[in-house]
Amino acid sequence: MNGPEIRVEVAPALRLFVPPARRRGAGVLTTDGVSTLGHVVESLGVPLTEVGALVVDGRTVPVSHVPVAGETVLVRAVERPQRIPGAPLRFLLDVHLGTLARRLRLLGVDAAYESTDIGDPALATRSAAEKRVMLSRDRGLLRRRELWAGAFVYSTSPDDQLRDVLDRFAPELRPWTRCTACNGLLRAATKDEVADQLKGGTHRSYDVFAQCRACGRAYWKGAHHEQLEAIVERALDEFPGPDRAV
Structure with a gap:
């Protein structure tokens, strides 16, 4: 009919x-x-x-x-920047967005990440329980009614993905404050506190360290620091703050 x-x-x-x-x-x-x-x-x-x-x-x-x-x-x-009322801005990323999760954490953005495929129902339930914005390229997942909030990630390029999320949500950026492995917060640490994680050359060459409060992982300005610094500087240049003009 x-x-x-x-x-x-x-x-x-x-x-x-x-x-x-x-x-x-x-x-x-x-x-x-x-x-x-x-x-x-x-x-x-x-x-x-x-x-x-x-x-x-x-x-x-x-x-x-x-x-x-x-x-x-x-x-x-949706209008940009998009405001999500009701809770602090936090994200949840599915198994396919590990690089994006690590880059968001590098910038100090609260980004939980599932490294295994736990299924759409479990992801949607976690989004609702923790009031996190679900980031995914899975349209079916984003249609689930249990989601607290969600957003489609339009690109397959990590650089473009990061730029898109920062442009859309304008999160506060606090680089070097989160663990890229587990999303925990970092604190300053002495060499003695992290000595068990340091190889000989690292122990001799570096004196400034940070450690994750959650998982205990140690951080220092190692071989890949320049690449990470470039990601941070580019993000801060393009997205200087959450109160930028619309």
């Missing part, structure tokens, strides 16, 4: 989610007259985590709005 027909225009930034045949401008869509607008948008392939305002005939409506015949719907992307 044919239902009401509506016109749907998806923002250019969101058209990658839409089947190719529907990507050009506005298109006529037949609905069932019962489903909510949120369901209709998801049926097009667009995760609601990526949707900002839904505008129907010039007025903003909630995702629970049930479309009626003849309406024109504009599906807008």
Whole structure:
């Protein structure tokens, strides 16, 4: 049975989610007259985590709005920087985003990470329990209703992924304050406190150390420090603070 027909225009930034045949401008869509607008948008392939305002005939409506015949719907992307009310800004990343997790931690951003595939239900449950924004490239995961909040990671390049997350959420950056291995907080440590983790050359060559309060891992300015320093400096140059102009 044919239902009401509506016109749907998806923002250019969101058209990658839409089947190719529907990507050009506005298109006529037949609905069932019962489903909510949120369901209709998801049926097009667009995760609601990526949707900002839904505008129907010039007025903003909630995702629970049930479309009626003849309406024109504009599906807008989330505004940037995106604010997530209700808890401090913290992230949870799935098994495929380990490099991004380590780079966020390098910048002092609270980024939990699952190094094994624990499954979408468990990830969504953890997101809700800890009030963390779920970062993933898995559209199915981002559609789970249990999620507290979520965001699609658009690129497969770690550099672009980091830039996208920093641009979208504008987290406070506090480089060199978190453990890149476990996300714990670092503290200054003496050489004696971390001596059991140091090889001979390191013990002789370095005197300044930090140690993770959670897992005990030691840190110093070793062979890869220049590469890490470049990541930090680039992030601070591009994203100097959370209160930047919109």
